[in-house]
Amino acid sequence: MTITIGIIGKPSSGKTTFLNAACLTHAKVSEIPFTTIKPNKGVAYVKNKCVCKELDVTDNPQNSICIDGTRFIPINLIDVAGLVPDAHKGKGLGNRFLNDLIKTDVLLHIVDITGSLDKSGKLVSMGQNDPYEDILFLEEEINLWFKEILEREDWTKFTKTITTERRKVVEAFYDRLSGVKITKHQIILSLKDTNLDGKNPSTWSDNELLEFVKTLRRKSKPILILANKIDKEISEDKLRELKNNYADPIIPCSALAEHFLRKYHDDKVIKYIPGSDNFEIIDDNKLKSEELEMLKKIKEKILNKYGSTGIQNSLDYASFTIANQICVYPVSDINSYSDNKNNVLPDAFLVEKGTLLKDFVREKIHSELADNFMFGIDARTKKRLGENYELKDKDIIRIVTSKSK
Numbered sequence: 001m002t003i004t005i006g007i008i009g010k011p012s013s014g015k016t017t018f019l020n021a022a023c024l025t026h027a028k029v030s031e032i033p034f035t036t037i038k039p040n041k042g043v044a045y046v047k048n049k050c051v052c053k054e055l056d057v058t059d060n061p062q063n064s065i066c067i068d069g070t071r072f073i074p075i076n077l078i079d080v081a082g083l084v085p086d087a088h089k090g091k092g093l094g095n096r097f098l099n100d101l102i103k104t105d106v107l108l109h110i111v112d113i114t115g116s117l118d119k120s121g122k123l124v125s126m127g128q129n130d131p132y133e134d135i136l137f138l139e140e141e142i143n144l145w146f147k148e149i150l151e152r153e154d155w156t157k158f159t160k161t162i163t164t165e166r167r168k169v170v171e172a173f174y175d176r177l178s179g180v181k182i183t184k185h186q187i188i189l190s191l192k193d194t195n196l197d198g199k200n201p202s203t204w205s206d207n208e209l210l211e212f213v214k215t216l217r218r219k220s221k222p223i224l225i226l227a228n229k230i231d232k233e234i235s236e237d238k239l240r241e242l243k244n245n246y247a248d249p250i251i252p253c254s255a256l257a258e259h260f261l262r263k264y265h266d267d268k269v270i271k272y273i274p275g276s277d278n279f280e281i282i283d284d285n286k287l288k289s290e291e292l293e294m295l296k297k298i299k300e301k302i303l304n305k306y307g308s309t310g311i312q313n314s315l316d317y318a319s320f321t322i323a324n325q326i327c328v329y330p331v332s333d334i335n336s337y338s339d340n341k342n343n344v345l346p347d348a349f350l351v352e353k354g355t356l357l358k359d360f361v362r363e364k365i366h367s368e369l370a371d372n373f374m375f376g377i378d379a380r381t382k383k384r385l386g387e388n389y390e391l392k393d394k395d396i397i398r399i400v401t402s403k404s405k
């Protein structure tokens with residue numbers, strides 16, 4: 001169990017290149033729009049400082065990886081077909097494929113910052129397209145898709161069955177959105193933010209419904225903007241322009257540069273840790289002069305200028321800052337911090353900030369364990385933790401059940 005990040009954007013913006021670079025997969029990439037039709041999936045990793053250094057132990061990670069004191073924790077990525085304006089009216093491949101995104105926690109919008117693709121992904125002259133318009137149309141299509149899920153064909157019939165009582169409204173919406181990753185709390189907050197709390201949904205205007213949907217979408221599927229293809233000469237100016245128009249965070253990135261760095265690392269030609277601002281050439285005999293030249297360019301034009309390729313950054317930012325995840329280490333032995341097979345700090349799990357110990361046990365560990373759950377023990381302080389204990393980042397916890405030895 002972990003979080004899932006959806007990758008969205010217009011055709012040819014670099015979605016699949018991003019997925020391949022982040023997950024070392026080989027899904028088809030090409031400059032022809034609508035290369036992706038069926039969704040591509042992969043496992044990427046987010047970085048979090050591991051507790052091994054603090055505890056001065058050598059760990060044996062099982063569900064994750066530890067490199068020089070940094071834990072790489074797995075998350076799921078899903079890359080879908082390109083979206084075009086009026087997709088909700090069936091343009092391009094339409095927006096039905098977006099249903100593949102209903103289980104996501106955050107969306108990454110891959111924007112072509114060079115402005116050299118029109119809205120349907122066709123090549124135009126460099127800089128001609130305004131990336132800001134791409135942000136607007138894409139967000140609108142995502143909102144309208146969300147509205148369609150909620151509204152469906154029998155909206156009138158549905159709203160007739162619910163009253164103004166908040167609990168019932170929330171339950172009814174929650175049931176109607178079953179399958180979509182959403183919480184009741186997000187529904188309540190959205191009703192409040194839009195002043196629709198206490199107003200019978202059967203009397204909502206279309207505009208009110210849209211406002212509610214937009215708010216709920218922002219809370220349950222927030223979008224982070226990635227300015228991709230930052231390796232191109234024009235990108236720096238276009239990024240500056242975009243930042244003048246758009247106040248929310250924008251992460252500059254080059255999916256292509258990350259792809260090469262990861263590939264050369266995998267081939268043991270360079271040593272590169274995703275997210276870093278440098279790499280080390282191990283064997284330059286294996287590199288042709290044009291490859292060495294390209295690596296030099298990546299170093300000077302991307303890593304030195306922007307601090308990284310942006311891929312790892314965006315995954316970390318999306319998971320920890322936007323999706324509010326923290327990292328928890330369950331163990332069986334509070335003295336050696338190991339599981340019952342002597343693996344030290346075997347697993348690192350992502351959970352949402354605010355998660356209670358009992359929910360962590362039920363959702364992340366094992367539902368059977370939850371039935372017999374008694375209490376937790378903080379491995380650092382050896383103190384008991386009750387079922388309503390709110391988990392903290394980097395907690396190391398032993399779960400004690402009535403069947404524990």
Ligand SMILES: Nc1nc2c(ncn2[C@@H]2O[C@H](COP(=O)(O)OP(=O)(O)OP(=O)(O)O)[C@@H](O)[C@H]2O)c(=O)[nH]1
Pocket residue numbers: 009010011012013014015016017018028029030031032033034035036037080081082083228229230231232253254255256257
């Ligand atoms: N220069 C540069 N080109 C890139 C970058 N990322 C992707 N590309 C190129 O952009 C083109 C489209 O890449 P894809 O990854 O197939 O794009 P997509 O968004 O998945 O496209 P669809 O599946 O058709 O929606 C390819 O020619 C890639 O090589 C980048 O960071 N820099």
Ligand SMILES: [Mg+2]
Pocket residue numbers: 015016017028029035036079080
């Ligand atoms: Mg694709």
